[in-house]
Amino acid sequence: MNSSAISVSSLRKAFRDKTVLDGIDLEVRAGTIFALLGPNGAGKTTTVNVLTTLLTPDAGRVVVAGHDVVTETRAVRAAVGVTGQFASVDDLLTGRENLLMMADLLHLPRAEGRRIADRLLDRFDLVDAANQRAQSYSGGMRRKLDLAMTLVGKRQITFLDEPTAGLDPGSRRTMWEIIRELVADGMTIFLTTQYLEEADELADRLAVLDQGRIIAEGTAEELKHQIPGSHVRLRFADRYELDVARRVLQGSTKDDEELTLRVPGDGGVKSLRALLARLDEHSIEVEELSVHTPDLDDVFLALTGQAHEEAIAQ
Amino acid sequence: MNAVSAVFADSATMLRRNIRHTVRNPVTLFNGIVMPLFVMLLLVYVLGGAFDIGVKYVDYATPGLIIMTIGYGISATAAAVNSDMATGAINRLRVMDVSRAAVLNAHVIVTTLRSLVAVALIIGAAFLLGFRPEASFLQWLGVAGMIVLTVVALGWLTVAFGLAAKTPENAAFAVVPLILLPFLSSAFVPADKMGPGVRQFAEYQPFTPIIETMRGLLNGTPSAASAITAIAWCIGLTLVGYLWARATFTKRA
Numbered sequence: 124m125n126s127s128a129i130s131v132s133s134l135r136k137a138f139r140d141k142t143v144l145d146g147i148d149l150e151v152r153a154g155t156i157f158a159l160l161g162p163n164g165a166g167k168t169t170t171v172n173v174l175t176t177l178l179t180p181d182a183g184r185v186v187v188a189g190h191d192v193v194t195e196t197r198a199v200r201a202a203v204g205v206t207g208q209f210a211s212v213d214d215l216l217t218g219r220e221n222l223l224m225m226a227d228l229l230h231l232p233r234a235e236g237r238r239i240a241d242r243l244l245d246r247f248d249l250v251d252a253a254n255q256r257a258q259s260y261s262g263g264m265r266r267k268l269d270l271a272m273t274l275v276g277k278r279q280i281t282f283l284d285e286p287t288a289g290l291d292p293g294s295r296r297t298m299w300e301i302i303r304e305l306v307a308d309g310m311t312i313f314l315t316t317q318y319l320e321e322a323d324e325l326a327d328r329l330a331v332l333d334q335g336r337i338i339a340e341g342t343a344e345e346l347k348h349q350i351p352g353s354h355v356r357l358r359f360a361d362r363y364e365l366d367v368a369r370r371v372l373q374g375s376t377k378d379d380e381e382l383t384l385r386v387p388g389d390g391g392v393k394s395l396r397a398l399l400a401r402l403d404e405h406s407i408e409v410e411e412l413s414v415h416t417p418d419l420d421d422v423f424l425a426l427t428g429q430a431h432e433e434a435i436a437q
Numbered sequence: 438m439n440a441v442s443a444v445f446a447d448s449a450t451m452l453r454r455n456i457r458h459t460v461r462n463p464v465t466l467f468n469g470i471v472m473p474l475f476v477m478l479l480l481v482y483v484l485g486g487a488f489d490i491g492v493k494y495v496d497y498a499t500p501g502l503i504i505m506t507i508g509y510g511i512s513a514t515a516a517a518v519n520s521d522m523a524t525g526a527i528n529r530l531r532v533m534d535v536s537r538a539a540v541l542n543a544h545v546i547v548t549t550l551r552s553l554v555a556v557a558l559i560i561g562a563a564f565l566l567g568f569r570p571e572a573s574f575l576q577w578l579g580v581a582g583m584i585v586l587t588v589v590a591l592g593w594l595t596v597a598f599g600l601a602a603k604t605p606e607n608a609a610f611a612v613v614p615l616i617l618l619p620f621l622s623s624a625f626v627p628a629d630k631m632g633p634g635v636r637q638f639a640e641y642q643p644f645t646p647i648i649e650t651m652r653g654l655l656n657g658t659p660s661a662a663s664a665i666t667a668i669a670w671c672i673g674l675t676l677v678g679y680l681w682a683r684a685t686f687t688k689r690a
Contacts, residue, residue: 172528175532176531176532177528177531177532197534200532200533200534201534203532204532205528205529205532207525207528207529211524211525211526211528211529213454213526215457215458215461215462216454216457220457224450224453224454225533227446227450227453228447228450228530228533228535229533230443230446256461272529273529276533
């Protein structure tokens with residue numbers, strides 16, 4: 124089996140003279156969660172639309188589930204499901220009717236459609252609301268129904284365009300659990316999000332899209348190490364130990380009131396071991412040690428900020 | 438499943454959904470049925486007495502009221518098509534490989550069915566108000582055929598309006614001319630009683646031959662000339678609406 128679920132190279136897309144995607148390369152392995160991060164207008168939805176055959180690329184090669192999106196559109200459509208940014212549930216139909224409509228459109232036998240609908244309602248905890256019209260659903264319920272509709276067909280790859288935008292924290296966590304279960308069942312998930320916490324929680328790999336370009340790509344940890352800001356914080360019992368440590372550890376900054384020392388580093392195990400060895404060497408007693416890595420928000424702001432400054436400089 | 442039977446199956450599925458939309462949406466039902474009944478009572482009881490046209494007014498006005506009923510019914514179609522585009526429902530369907538034909542056909546078919554029900558009610562109400570047509574069974578079939586042709590033509594035009602409009606409000610507004618045009622035809626007063634300019638407009642706009650064809654059939658005095666003009670208009674408008682809808686759908690979805 125081909126282990127690559129999505130493979131994109133030099134993808135370009137422009138609307139009239141406005142370039143939206145300016146040469147994108149992506150690689151998503153089957154059975155993993157990939158998150159595409161970016162501010163509003165970065166081109167996330169356009170990327171999803173090209174990958175799901177809704178838009179044709181201007182240039183570049185896009186292979187999804189082993190099929191080219193331009194020449195083998197039908198095969199791609201048979202393999203992917205999409206849950207869009209705006210929940211596309213039918214307000215005037217009940218939850219069950221929405222699911223049965225999907226089953227009908229997939230030409231499933233009636234009995235099988237009913238069985239799948241019941242199973243999904245149960246799985247997404249929508250049984251009580253199954254016979255109510257979707258217009259009475261809460262935001263969280265609508266998103267769940269929307270995703271359930273996508274899952275009526277057996278899909279290898281599911282695209283989730285901002286699946287938790289506008290949801291309360293509880294509903295968001297429920298959504299995360301559902302997404303993890305899907306991947307555990309062998310599905311590949313491609314999600315876009317503005318929430319770094321979400322990418323950090325869920326994604327195996329992520330890419331940051333800004334102004335139509337991928338400006339960073341890797342695991343959450345790799346991205347965090349890419350930008351400065353990692354440091355180790357040491358707390359001491361008294362001023363004397365603090366001052367000794369300050370002299371020994373070059374480049375560190377101390378806080379006399381808190382009795383803490385901030386030692387910059389890359390946050391890796393190797394440098395931490397070196398730091399501890401050095402403290403031992405000078406017999407410095409440390410009360411408390413904590414490693415601080417920048418969270419993805421720092422990464423995001425640093426990366427997109429940089430790109431904007433470069434653009435302005437040009 | 439081959440492509441043709443898939444289009445049929447998908448059209449049926451989408452039609453079932455659109456029928457549910459119609460019966461569950463009180464605004465659609467109100468606009469489609471209550472409004473035309475109201476206008477009918479207004480014309481026949483309040484205004485009609487003032488028009489001296491030589492025949493019983495309800496007999497004269499019923500063909501026009503039928504056309505007006507169709508006009509009121511289709512504003513819901515424009516809004517429904519537009520909201521399908523706006524909510525992402527269409528994108529989901531496209532990724533599921535549901536054909537464009539199925540989506541658009543279902544809208545036109547449900548519009549036709551809805552209009553036929555509303556028109557049947559209006560004709561029933563006309564009978565209660567004293568409407569006494571002379572038409573034979575075959576002539577009634579001719580009337581039914583004319584109604585279906587008109588609804589299909591207006592239905593495709595409306596679907597195109599709905600697709601082209603930026604918002605559901607704009608979409609509903611776009612069909613206002615279709616509701617107003619019957620008033621500038623021979624629907625409620627004969628064209629030769631209108632002022633200059635308006636009269637010529639009324640004589641040459643499509644609703645006049647359509648209404649005259651139905652009026653002739655209902656009176657038992659059908660006119661081939663107006664029937665041919667009416668059918669030509671319907672076919673022309675259907676073609677324009679269909680091609681426009683198809684092109685807009687491809688461009689927008």
